[in-house]
Amino acid sequence: MIRSFTLLLLIAFxxxxxxxxxxxxxxxxxxxxxxxxxxxxxxxxxxxxxxMNYCSSCHxxxxxxxxxxxxxxxxxxxxxxxxxxxxxNIKNSDYMTFGLNSDDSTAWLGAYAPDLTLRTxxxxxxxxxxxxxxxxxxxxxxxxxNNLVLQGSSMPHVLSSLQGRQQLNNKGELxxxxxxxxxxxxxxxxxxxxxxxxxxAAEPIRSEREKNGIFVILFFVIFTAVMWLLNREYSKDIK
Amino acid sequence: MNKQNNSFMSWLDKRFPVTENLERxxxxxxxxxxxxxxxxxxxxxxxxxxxxxxxxxxxxxxxxNTEEGAFASVEYIMRDVEYGWLMRYMHSxxxxxxxxxxxxxxxxxxxxxxxxxxxxxxxxxxxFLLFLLMAEGFLGYVLPWGQMSYWAANVILSLFGAxxxxxxxxxxxxxxxYVLSGATLSRFFALHVVVVPLLMIALxxxxxxxLHEVGAGNPEGVDIEKHRDEKxxxxxxxxxxxxxxxxxxxxxxxFFVIFFSIVFFAPEGGGYFLEKPNFEEANFLxxxxxxxxxxYYAPFYSILRAIxxxxxxxxxxxxxxxxxxxxxxxxxxxxxxxxxxxxxxSIRYKGMYSKIGMILFAxxxxxxxxxxxxxxxxLRTLIAQICTLFYFLxxxxxxxxxxxxxxxxxxxxx
Numbered sequence: 001m002i003r004s005f006t007l008l009l010l011i012a013f014x015x016x017x018x019x020x021x022x023x024x025x026x027x028x029x030x031x032x033x034x035x036x037x038x039x040x041x042x043x044x045x046x047x048x049x050x051x052m053n054y055c056s057s058c059h060x061x062x063x064x065x066x067x068x069x070x071x072x073x074x075x076x077x078x079x080x081x082x083x084x085x086x087x088x089n090i091k092n093s094d095y096m097t098f099g100l101n102s103d104d105s106t107a108w109l110g111a112y113a114p115d116l117t118l119r120t121x122x123x124x125x126x127x128x129x130x131x132x133x134x135x136x137x138x139x140x141x142x143x144x145x146n147n148l149v150l151q152g153s154s155m156p157h158v159l160s161s162l163q164g165r166q167q168l169n170n171k172g173e174l175x176x177x178x179x180x181x182x183x184x185x186x187x188x189x190x191x192x193x194x195x196x197x198x199x200x201a202a203e204p205i206r207s208e209r210e211k212n213g214i215f216v217i218l219f220f221v222i223f224t225a226v227m228w229l230l231n232r233e234y235s236k237d238i239k
Numbered sequence: 240m241n242k243q244n245n246s247f248m249s250w251l252d253k254r255f256p257v258t259e260n261l262e263r264x265x266x267x268x269x270x271x272x273x274x275x276x277x278x279x280x281x282x283x284x285x286x287x288x289x290x291x292x293x294x295x296x297x298x299x300x301x302x303x304n305t306e307e308g309a310f311a312s313v314e315y316i317m318r319d320v321e322y323g324w325l326m327r328y329m330h331s332x333x334x335x336x337x338x339x340x341x342x343x344x345x346x347x348x349x350x351x352x353x354x355x356x357x358x359x360x361x362x363x364x365x366x367f368l369l370f371l372l373m374a375e376g377f378l379g380y381v382l383p384w385g386q387m388s389y390w391a392a393n394v395i396l397s398l399f400g401a402x403x404x405x406x407x408x409x410x411x412x413x414x415x416x417y418v419l420s421g422a423t424l425s426r427f428f429a430l431h432v433v434v435v436p437l438l439m440i441a442l443x444x445x446x447x448x449x450l451h452e453v454g455a456g457n458p459e460g461v462d463i464e465k466h467r468d469e470k471x472x473x474x475x476x477x478x479x480x481x482x483x484x485x486x487x488x489x490x491x492x493x494f495f496v497i498f499f500s501i502v503f504f505a506p507e508g509g510g511y512f513l514e515k516p517n518f519e520e521a522n523f524l525x526x527x528x529x530x531x532x533x534x535y536y537a538p539f540y541s542i543l544r545a546i547x548x549x550x551x552x553x554x555x556x557x558x559x560x561x562x563x564x565x566x567x568x569x570x571x572x573x574x575x576x577x578x579x580x581x582x583x584x585s586i587r588y589k590g591m592y593s594k595i596g597m598i599l600f601a602x603x604x605x606x607x608x609x610x611x612x613x614x615x616x617x618l619r620t621l622i623a624q625i626c627t628l629f630y631f632l633x634x635x636x637x638x639x640x641x642x643x644x645x646x647x648x649x650x651x652x653x
Contacts, residue, residue: 063314064318065318068318117314118518118519121515121518122518124515205317212503213500213504216499216503217499217500217503220496221492224489224492227489228489228492231488235486237477238477238482
């Protein structure tokens with residue numbers, strides 16, 4: 001059995017010898033590795049704040065309901081209605097469909113602003129995190145900005161007031177040419193909050209799933225142990 | 240109470256042979272005492288089949304099988320249905336687990352000759368099950384109506400279109416439309432939830448009935464029926480229940496530890512179980528950069544892609560030839576019982592050529608699987624072509640080397 005296992009492992013290892021795939025991060029060699037933390041409630045709340053201030057005028061969250069957001073992120077009902085929903089015609093159980101419609105978006109920006117509910121699952125958390133950090137000024141683009149991760153992106157650098165302005169040097173690297181409202185570290189933390197919130201929006205159950213999973217696994221570990229003991233008793237009969 | 244119970248059982252037995260069948264298939268059915276871990280995959284496959292059926296029924300209650308509603312209904316299941324996310328992740332992880340277990344189960348069959356006379360039908364039913372599982376997986380993969388669902392289905396359906404003369408019409412007939420559309424989705428739904436699972440249940444029953452007729456094998460390839468005790472039980476055998484049922488339970492426990500670790504902590508399986516592009520709704524105007532099948536089809540997809548040449552003289556395009564070789568890679572498994580001419584069953588007693596053949600076959604299969612998930616380039620195509628050759632060669636040459644190679648003597652007892 002051990003020999004069979006070793007053989008299978010060796011065979012499986014052979015696959016790893018071939019060259020890896022192309023970069024998924026556009027002009028960058030690789031994305032900055034980032035794994036979202038959906039357990040930090042305050043970070044999710046800060047991320048929601050950033051989203052509502054900087055993203056929601058274009059991008060909707062069409063699979064997330066307001067009341068789900070309110071419950072999961074522990075938002076007081078009056079704040080939800082007065083500061084987030086704003087529109088009295090929208091019910092708490094409605095989906096968070098705001099943002100630009102695709103016709104306006106295409107006319108004004110040249111592309112439709114995609115719904116962001118599942119974006120971190122489509123692109124990956126590292127990709128979104130790196131993308132948000134990689135805008136730079138590019139006079140050749142209609143809106144004056146470009147992105148190293150998604151070259152030719154139609155999205156303007158909406159976070160420039162926070163991050164400051166960035167340009168490319170002659171080596172193609174990002175350099176800061178003016179300071180924003182946030183320091184580098186503060187901006188980095190803010191982007192982590194935003195990606196954490198997007199990861200939550202992509203899968204609201206994730207935090208509960210990761211918390212509860214351990215009990216299910218523990219149950220099956222105990223089940224296995226009991227069954228192993230039971231089987232040991234039975235197998236004595238046929239030795 | 241006992242008396243009442245007995246009289247009830249005798250009443251029942253006169254009308255429906257419950258006890259007879261329980262004894263035949265469970266309490267008195269002899270199975271070899273000594274087998275190795277490779278022999279657990281059959282039981283695990285039964286478990287995962289049940290998981291898929293139960294979670295599938297649950298999902299079916301909330302899923303919408305229309306072009307407009309399918310993708311949103313999956314998100315509805317993930318967010319608004321109580322434990323819908325768990326059912327969905329169990330179903331998607333279950334699909335991968337099903338194939339993983341199936342490949343190991345079949346590899347066990349190849350290693351220990353579980354197809355040799357008189358087990359040909361057991362193997363044949365198993366191969367049909369693999370074919371049905373592949374169909375079931377493909378049909379189910381289209382249902383979430385994500386980008387990869389749509390475009391991978393387009394690739395597979397276009398293969399039917401590559402068949403000379405009848406191809407284009409056949410493709411339209413299968414799709415139910417001139418393009419892959421809502422019409423295709425709803426018929427795939429019907430096939431995925433009714434037709435294929437029904438056929439699979441029937442074949443599982445045939446597979447097990449045939450197995451219980453000819454008896455389970457063992458890694459030594461010893462015929463346990465030869466030596467029996469005074470009660471007729473083989474000396475190297477033990478009743479299926481309770482000995483094998485209880486030996487399967489710890490393995491099922493371990494399986495569920497691994498299974499639920501994925502379900503709860505890595506349901507996307509690193510992008511291999513749930514692929515990233517499939518979180519974006521199908522868009523027939525936007526082709527993904529790299530269309531890859533799910534990992535469990537990757538070896539066969541790699542074979543399909545490896546055929547970069549056709550036979551112009553016969554009017555066979557490279558795409559159609561690829562389709563033929565791809566179909567042959569599955570079809571050849573059906574005839575393995577008639578390719579193996581060896582006197583012994585188990586790889587342990589077969590000769591050097593069988594062992595080399597088995598290693599080449601397994602290594603090619605895994606390498607093809609790896610390559611199938613990656614974008615093509617010249618080197619990868621070349622490696623895939625070599626691996627395709629080494630996938631087929633050990634099987635095609637089997638009648639020759641198994642007939643002439645030196646085998647070891649099989650012991651009388653386990």
